[in-house]
Amino acid sequence: MCGARWRDGWTKGGGWNEVSTYVTEISPTEPLKVFTSCYVSSRDVNNWLRSPFIEVGESKSLWVEMIFTMRKCVKHSDPSILQQCRETFDLYQFHADKDFANDDMPKWDDITYSRVDKIPAETLYESTNDILLNTETRFVPLTPGYRGIYFAFQDTGACVSLVSIKVYYKVCPNTTQNYAFFSETPTGKDQASSVEKVGTCVPNSSKYQRPTYRCMSDGSWDIPLGGCQCNQGFEGVDGEKCVPCRRNYYKWLASDTKCHQCPNNSFTDEEQSVECTCYDKYFRASTDDKSKPCTRPPSPPHNVVIDRLTDSMVKLSWQPPQDNGGRTDIQYNIVCDECGDDVLYSPRPKGFNSTSVELSRLESSTTYTVYIYAENGVSAISGREKESFVQYQFTTKRSIAQIDNIHVVEYGETFVSLVWEVLKDADENVIQYKVMHNLKNSQKPPVTNTTYTESITLRQLLKNQEYEIRIKGMTDKGWGEYSKPFLVTPRTPYNGKQDKIEPGPSIVIIVGSIIAVILCMAIAAIMIIILLKRSRRSDGKNPDIDGPYHHVTVPLFQPSGTIKSYVDPHTYEDPNQAVREFTREIDAQHIIIESVIGGGEFGDVCKGKLRVPTRPDMSVAIKTLKAGATDKNRLDFLTEASIMGQFDDPNVIFLEGVVTKTNPIMIVTEYMANGSLDSFLRKNDGQLTVIQLVGMMRGIASGMKYLSEMNYVHRDLAARNILCNESLVCKVADFGLSREVNIDTTDGAYTTKGGKIPVRWTAPEAIAFRKFTSASDVWSFGVVMWEVISYGERPYWNWSNQDVIKAVEKGYRLPPPMECPEAIHQLMLDTWQKERNNRPKFAQIVKSLDKLIRAPELLRKMAKPRPHVFIENSPSDITNFVSVEDWLNAIKMERYRDNFVSAGVTNMDQVMRITVKDLDTLGITLLGHQKKIMNSVQTLRAQLVGPQVHLPHMQMSEGFLV
Template sequence: MLSLSDIFVAAFILICVVLFQWEVVQKTLNGSQFYAYSVCNVGEPEQDNWLRTTFIQRRPSASRIFVELQFIVRDCNSFDASVPCKETFNLFTSESDADVGTTFRKGQFKKVVTIAPDEITSKNGMRINTETKVVDNLSRKGFYLAFQDIGACVALLSVKVYYKACTATVESLARFPETVAGSENQALREVKGECVENAQSEEVPRIYCTADGEWVVQVGHCQCKPGYEKVGDTCQECQPGFFKAASSDGKCEPCPANTQGLEAGAAFCPCMDGFYQAPTDPITGPCSGLPTAPRDLVATTTQLSAGKLLLSWSPPDDTGGRSDITYSVECQSCEGGACRPCGEKIRYEPASAGLTLTRVTVSELDAHLNYTFIVEAHSGVSMFAGQASARAHKPPSTSALTTSLHYTDPPKITSMTVIEKSVTSLSLSWDVSPRPRLHAPPIRYELTYRKKDDNLDVTTYTVLILEKSSVQISELAPGTAYLFRVQALSSDGSPGGSSIEEQYETLHESTSASILAAAVGGAVIGILICSFVSLFRKRNSHSRQGAEDNYFSSPEQLKPLKTYVDPHTYEDPNVAVLKFATEIHPSHITKQKVIGAGEFGEVYRGILKVPGRKDVAVAIKTLKPGYTEKQRQDFLSEASIMGQFTHQNIIRLEGVVTKFKHAMIVTEYMENGALDRYLKDHDGEFSSFQLVGMLRGIAAGMKYLSDMSYVHRDLAARNILVNNNLECKVSDFGLSRVLEDDPEGTYTTSGGKIPIRWTAPEAIAYRKFTSASDVWSFGIVMWEVMAFGERPYWDMSNHEVMKAINEAFRLPAPMDCPSAVYQLMLQCWLQDRSKRPRFGDIVSLLDKLLRSPDSLKTIADFDPRVSIRLPSTSGSDGSPFRSVSEWLESIKMSQYSENFTCAGIINMDQVLQMKNEDIKNIGVRLPGHLKRIAYSILGLKDQTSTLSVFAV
């Protein structure tokens, strides 16, 4: 914005001194009288009239000031033709550290600019002109302005002197001081701020002040401290009964259930008496009470013969307001009136603690014992509440249910083994579970056996009642199989519910021969089985193999053509990022220097240090704090796109940071930055061969994208990056970015923004984006490269560009552009998109030109008046330039004004006589500048208007 406070106010209400022929006159305009400084000595030769301001003090940080003039200039045609007359005057400045009073020396003043009117006042009327000029690089305590008349009839009505500044502001609870805007060379000035009272930030808040006095791209987000909420641009205490637990932009919230907030500025609300919070509960949550005891504990003993029982119960009547209820089961065994824990022998299914279901199976119980089971209900606050009660010297409420059980059934038989066998006897033993306890009644067993034969009509069983868990059975038949069953008997002598049956065989009389025969037979059978299985698998494999197996067996078919996948088709964009990009831990990234400020945050140069890899220089795009989820998704969508590309002429994605607070996109670092800026800074320094080599790299990258069915839609030199090897890489794949800085850079339709100067006509008219429209854009990039970063269509407006293209106008060949290259440009700009070359054709043609450098020696026809878009071959009113400085300013070469003056070239007639060698001799060395001046002189010799071709 404009700052008029602390201004260098000397305005032209101001008192001016050193009047040489300037007079203070009174004039009437629209019925109002005003005063002006006027001079009109057009009839007298050698005019040199000066008007100087008083001393204007400069604010130390304001090195760039603006001078707004209102003035009237009389038309020279209103005087006699013989009268020497001019229609311009000059603005000068002089710096000083002190007021010199009325002392005036012309040699101390430096010319700023020649001021020419837009409106010429006729003899009978007045037309007021308003011009604003910039005085830059001021460094001393103050300055003077001076106005020189050299033969015009001019009246100076007012002068306003001001600087631009970003006014003091509060943004996102961060306070930033008034900051004077920087010069054009310092487009962004970083300003540090501080959080307002009762607010805080993880990093020092920063913001950038533009050269136009506007704040942009804030970094660092202040938030109200716990217990405070944002009200306007301040943080105020939470009222009693409300709280805020963390630093945030949110409002204070009412205290949750079973809590109380008695004071203002509370970060949390403490629990009421008898209510608690678990350590894992959020501090913003309610407090809860203890659960009551479980209900209706039942022991189901239908499986006691197997040493098991089922405990079941009902949930508590009151859970204390919590859903994390669990249960624990405690077992005690009682003998002789004394009870003790059952120990680790008892098994619980699924567990004895942390139960979420209201049942548990208990096994491995011993016979003839009394068991007591205690079931307790727990919640997340049970232990915490118990600790609180102990500190308060009162025990927590009991939440347990108890049941007792006397277990008398016999144990189960778990296994049976042969201890010894002979031709006529077998010795057996078996295990029981649980083992009989000390002083327990003895266990009796029933053993039943019979001979295994095929005659099921008559079966003879032998039954033995035993008091120990082993037996030897004699008088058995040799080589005969017998079936044995054993089970424990209950106290009343009846069989128990658990038994086990096994088959054992006595030895044959020829034991060794039988064993050998069995071994050989088993081996033969094994071999036959293996052979049969192998043959079956092989046949089965052949029977299953078909056309699909043949496809997958081909290496070429295993590697199908890769196709671009639009990440926006994913329902969850985060899934697309994880699929196409590598996650990097932020500890592996070191930021070094800010190299730019994007729409979403700052861009850094840095180092990527991945274990096991060499350190890599990278560019790091950051997402500023305070972003919305949509902004985060838009930010990361570019990574989802880049992650799908692997080509030496496409910017390489190193990875992303998404699982931590500060999201980042990490790409390879391109030392020379954007191609358009790099070419402007090295105007004329590269040969046509080198420029075509750059274009070949861009075309190869675009061929790769086209083959993947990807349409870039914003191909331009500003979106091509250059490394130290002059290798060009296509970049900028974001879909939510600002396409250009200036308002004229894009043309907005219902579908979004389009970069008009680079976009094919069908894409502008119908939003029809294809690889063919990218080819049109590539043609514009070719023109930018061959013109060393010149702006396409120069200063034409977007509407003028669209109208000119539709009327078949095409950009003319740049200076020294090879004819073959310009012909390729014209092919890219064919109206019918189906006739434009494909990127594969473009790569082939550029390769052919690079293999035959002589083909680049034929230069396309060049019209200097059109091809370098000189503003005019004459002054702003159509008349020839009145001075050398005016001409140099019009072609943006005013830095050479002193070179021309020192060489004695002080009028345009001398300029028209200059040749290339003369231009070099006065100190113009840069090839691009040399060509611009030389071609401008060539254009000056032809008074045909350079703008006629653009009258569209």
């Protein structure tokens, strides 16, 4: 608060008198200068008194305190005097940039000056012996932009004496709050306002949030916000200053907290420390908080033991270090110098925290030395990470059925024949072998084949591609380990003969001996089968000579070199005989049903486990015969099993066995995780590559090649009857409509007496004359190819069967789906030749697809829409859409309704002219959705044109709806 009493520079505008007098209440010993005006008897009194020029500085408002005396008007008895007598005076102001006032300027009137207030007296005196003082204070807001102000006092007829005039402004004083200093600040312009002041951080502190304080109108501080905090190495005192941390104390972060005492095993030797230094041989990890004690590396692990040891694996466990160094982040590393790159570590060789490890793919009968290291967070920075270890040595057991001396005895462009030796104990008997092969460095799952001899022929391989082969055997003790990788490359034999795999005459002798043994075994097996068939047909008994779980594989090659024909179970006098001959009985106790995954004609289809002693658990699919089935249902149900039991091919579903001795009766096959091909394709619309799709086609064609070579016609080849596993391997299934083909007839056809025919997949001659051949299966395969490329689209869309038959008879063929390679559609058209003898054989189809897979550049050219011949009287149900919205709802693409409306596509005529580029403009970018919409548009076009009318408008302008 600042102000001053009388000083020189006061100017009188008339009527005011300056006198000296004693005022006991203010200055009892010194006389005071007082201005008086007392002209109550005069008329039109207008007396002015002006203060000196007052510089306002940074103040936004002033206070004026006035001490004065005033005499009562009632003391006068003259009525005229009483009428003009006043008991108030007026306070005025005048803002100015400099001190310029004189006797004439500013002009003495109430227009030039601005009135602040009329000042009344609370106490009036009547006698000069009883003078009373009045004190009045007024708040004066200042007009911004002026350097100073004058105050003026006007008397208009009072008897008044100005004893003291004090002009001052209020300030909030210097203060420190939250380690921020706020300097003296004048109050605001209004009495109710406040002034925000930004503070300055005290030394050794920094701002964490903008420090502000509000200076209130009464000169006090209020509403502190934000502030500062003491820097690293400093602590705060009473929120006003920051002082350095003492020795053996530290402060890591800027905050308003106190310094912390050094944690265990650390110290500081100076003030203002940010962190503490670790004692010798103690360390702090970079990830450790500075408040954590310093630690040291752990001692070595101890008490290493073997939990499990076989010919190819070992599991070791140990006790943790007795001294963990004061830390809990112990991890272990395993080093094995003798272990090769193929050895697998579980959980891993480095950086694990369990006190056990498993090493697999070890060599049998081999001694290994391992080093088990214990590390914690400070081992690396201590330089002693290689000191905390324990050494342990072990020797693996001899391998179960150890595979040795693998050789190639024959090979060609797409196959290799292998033989091998097996090392086993005298009392061991090898039950079977698993042969696993895959392209070298391929990321796809390997293909596994099973054999019961020390030889195998791997077929359907890719020419000039290097394959990695591993073999393992199973004895009564269980499975042995896979052999080391054996590398082989199928290729054309030199001069039509086998290349020389290994030098020297020994391999020739071995190969010749093996071939002779195989031929002898084949001849003996054929003779045994013939004798068994005769005995079975005579007495109807099931010899079951190989035990309940020995799968008798019918030899594929007869002595004459012809492929064995499929035997129709319906030719048996007793159909149960075929079931006994071609299937194996499974004990129902070895089957565990886990869940129902579908339904069939005769009952449920389930997923389960086949759990046979001495064999690993196997996932299987189980078809059950529903309760209450008739004898005919039972025979029809098992007939499919007796058909499947004759097949053994990687692309034909494999029959594990049947359950006929207990209820429910079951057919047990291998489990295919992805289910039926048509459902799988629809679920993964647009998510597969062209090569993957062609690979699926190739697998189906290979399976059909195998079946056709066995003189077997499927009759119901469709994507719904193809099963797909998790590796996208496709296998032919569902043999309910299958029949034998009599190859002795002139046309190689089977004539059916009736029954259901899948029209959309069936060749014209099979529909017209009920004649089915492998050539009609080829036609069906072409439709399956179309299903694969279109991701499960229904062939011929929603046409009726009669419309399909009429259209195909007139020459109509399915157009290429979107993104269909031209080579694939051409192969489809080849399979749809009207003359069945002009259609390719399955062997040719397999070669064509192999060529496309090996040369994917042939798949880059996409088939273009081209004119076709269309049927008459197109069905009206597809084109009878009232609106675009109805059409989108019908194809389940209603999510794009707003897209079409926004683009102005409001009628079906516009829809018929849409191109793929238009779909991008419409914001439809998902490939699967584009295919679905364009397939529907193409269908609409096909149905709206008449017979023999081509569609030139299908190749439209690039513009939208031209």
